[in-house]
């Protein structure tokens with residue numbers, strides 16, 4: 001199944017950008033030796049970096065440490081600017097999980113020198129993305145959603161959205177203060193602790209009770 005366009009509840013979405021939130025879980029900030037931000041850290045990847053479930057992922061050649069970061073991912077369903085927190089969840093059309101693949105050695109170098117993160121974050125195939133499920137606020141609790149990442153069957157990351165520094169309704173509020181949110185916008189909401197290396201031949205699985213499981217093989 002092709003990743004794009006995205007269909008949720010019979011509605012077609014053609015995403016034009018993917019937002020990513022950095023440093024949104026305390027334990028992950030600690031494992032990288034950073035400090036908690038006062039406002040969300042935001043970066044983007046192009047839509048062409050999406051990889052559908054099951055499609056092999058090639059390890060990029062310009063870095064040494066390819067890390068998995070499992071994240072809860074939102075699909076925005078309607079246009080909004082200056083969205084108040086109390087209305088924020090009504091802007092969500094779909095929910096899934098994804099991997100914010102990161103070349104950690106390159107990112108560390110860029111952080112030290114104060115340079116932009118694109119080489120470490122926005123490379124080819126850097127955004128494996130599960131299939132979206134329609135978001136229904138009556139049956140899905142976005143503020144208490146457990147999710148995990150395993151590599152070759154070994155559990156590596158176990159998270160829950162309840163531990164977000166900036167909860168989902170706050171993220172939508174803040175993002176919509178900086179950008180005009182559009183239908184089809186995708187938001188990766190940050191990774192919990194346990195990030196680690198992927199090698200060629202590995203299989204990475206991400207799952208939650210709400211979305212089910214998505215898997216990718218790593219090729220050379």
Ligand code: ZN
Nearest residue numbers: 069100190191
């Ligand atoms: Zn991330």
